[in-house]
Amino acid sequence: MSTKAIESLSEDTVRRIAEERDEPDWLVETRLDALEALATAELPDVIRTPGRKWTDLEALDFETLVDPLNQADTTERDADGDVVVCSFVEAFEEYGDVLEESFGSVIDPTENYLTALSVALFTTGTFVYVPEGVAVEDVTVRAEMNSRSLFSQTLVVAEESASVTILESIASGADVADDRYFSNLVEIVAGENANVQFGSLQNLSPDTYTYSLKRGDAGTYASINWIESNFGSRLTRSDVETELNGDGSESQIVGTFFGHDDQHFDINARVWHQAEHTTADLVTRGVLDEEARSVYEGVQDVGIDAWNTSSYQRENTLMLSDEAEADASPKLIIHNHDTEASHSATVGQVDAEDLFYLESRSIDSQVARNMLVEGFFVPVLEEIAVDEFREDVEALVAERLR
């Protein structure tokens, strides 16, 4: 995608960002490699069928969206217990080794144009380090985006038998007149028997274009559970992925989205079974109102060595408006026959009989519809073990339904 070269971007830009943050050499080099990769890297794949491109990333005008030297954000990090939760800058001195070892080990910075751009330019994000055997319940990261563009990079390292729950939320702060771009890369390294739960709630302003790629590497007996909630931004491209690299590892990916106006959600959940006795469960539910559009791709890839795999996927979309559109493609790629795998996807509307029943109990039709929509989310909300996160999602759903 050399046509997407951004003129205002140069080695000098990248060096200035790194210098301001007093970064170690290896990171500066990684950034510069990423910058160089921009010349040849492709945009992430989007699904095309005859006559239809499901998401048009090529229309994004990075020249105007990206303003690397004026990134601004407010990020609050909270944690109790024997865990490190801080910005990269704060971590360089004491945890430089851990950072260097794990940074880019799950997501190759040069994987595609958007990852390369993100690694070259990131100025915020969080480093979470959970030492061996430590269990922490509440790590929260609340971020506000206060600039035209913002690039965020998060790394979670959970050592053997560590356990952590992290909740991240991102919203828009100060108003910016133009279109905005938010990029968020999250890497999780879960060591043997570690347990990481990562919830993410995105509610950015409607003039924002969002790219988010979250990927975890699950070691032996490790489990990585994702909760991915998308409410805001005009166009969202969200990829949540787990590589089950260790025997007996597990992953659950729970997704919710609620689109209105002319929002476009491109939601992707992928899991690679690479070892024996691994389990995955992908559950996504979304609601579309007004002219919103959703695109869903779910991939369950079972490798040749993944004996005794269990892999399940469900996706349901509820359409509230005649102008809404929903595309879905749940995929199974199975190379090992010792597998139990299934997937299902549905698209439908609010059930007329259910509505009639509620109305016959003298519930106003608007209220009845809202109740049914809230009820639609219940099966996924039940999968969310963290009360606080569930309440936040419920509140956002209720707000949309007003």
Next chain:
Amino acid sequence: MSSEQEHLKETNTEARFEFKKEEKSAFKADKGLNEETIRVISEDKDEPEWMLQRRLRALKQFQEMPMPTDWPGQPDISEVDVDEIVPYIRPDVDVRAGVDDWTELPEEIKDTFDKLGIPEAEKNALSGVGAQYESEVVYQNMQERWEEKGVIFCNMDEAVQEHEELVREYFMTKCVPPSDNKFAALHGAIWSGGSFVYVPEDTTVDMPVQAYFRMNSEGMGQFEHTLIIAEKGSEVHYIEGCSAPKYSAFNLHAGGVEVFVGEDAHVQYSTVQNWSKNTYNLNTKRAIAEKNGRMEWISGSMGSKATMLYPSTILKGRGASDNHITIAFAGEGQDIDTGAKVYHNAPNTKSTIESKSIAKDGGRTNYRGLVHIADGAENSSTAVECDALMFDNDSTSDTMPYMEINESKVDVAHEATVGKIGDEDIFYLQSRGLDDDDAKQMIVSGFIEPITEELPIEYAVELNRLVELEMEGSLG
């Protein structure tokens, strides 16, 4: 019934993998494809000028289009070199448009089809039969009582001459234009043979119409065209069977099927495809269903080296419906990439897709399907169900459905499962005295039963027999 079973015994299904006839042809086009080849084919067939022009236009489109290579996980078709394919062979039969008496056929062609059980099948269960050897239809017959009712069943070349107006109106104009894909364009340029079926208004052909296609020469392509027009309120069931012997060079099958399902009409199209395992099967099949019309595709894909085939239905009229039933069986070295495509373009349309696939000995199956519901197609519903069975760890089973829903008042459901043969099921059968092979065969038969029960008995038996052949001796 008894007479049917009698002929089935004689039909040596196994033999069709191996036996091949020394090719003996009156005319064989040079390898490769150019304008000259097309002119020669068209002239040899004595075609009207408009058909030649259509062929030439399609050739141009073929040359301009790129090979499809960017589909996720698509079969490797890089070996397909159209310049190596002999596009057209006319067998040495005197009667140009085929014969309608079996005894008039040359001995070796008759022998080939006898092995396949063609004439017996006609006697017993079919209302009409056509048999195509290489590029030309060599035998065509229709029972008289259908002819009297105005039903037409003839070979496509004859139709160009005898039913020119109909063919001119419908042939690759409204349903599968040559510009649809590269192999449809190729087909439009060098098509030869195939069937033409016309069923007049309110006529029900209550016995199936059958065609059988066979490639006997090495390195040839078969490009038969089937055009079915079912007028308002009519009903017809068309069955095709395909086979070719094994050769070292590859064969290419790029047929074209166009079906017009009129208002309230009902067409069932059944295929048992058993091309030899060096054949690239890149077919284009499509139906358009008018108001309350009903289209059914029933396919068993057993043979070929690589198949890329997605029978599609455009539900154009209100209340039209579609039903797809497919079985894919991929053994060693086979890549069967097949599925279905349905476009819901009108309100109250309905589709169901049922797919079963079996992968063993390193074969790959992929269900690739697209369901599109257009804006305004209110109260449409679609249900897709894919089940895959895997035998061993060298095999691959993929499922890639695509759903595009532009209408809110719909009911869309997709479900898929992949699994291995249950150890408990096998154990149970073994405890009843069946050996391992028989037990597995029985489970596979049960797995595909929902499909075989939709087929007429002789095809169901053939399909089961083919599955047995595929299963035999290869299990450990």
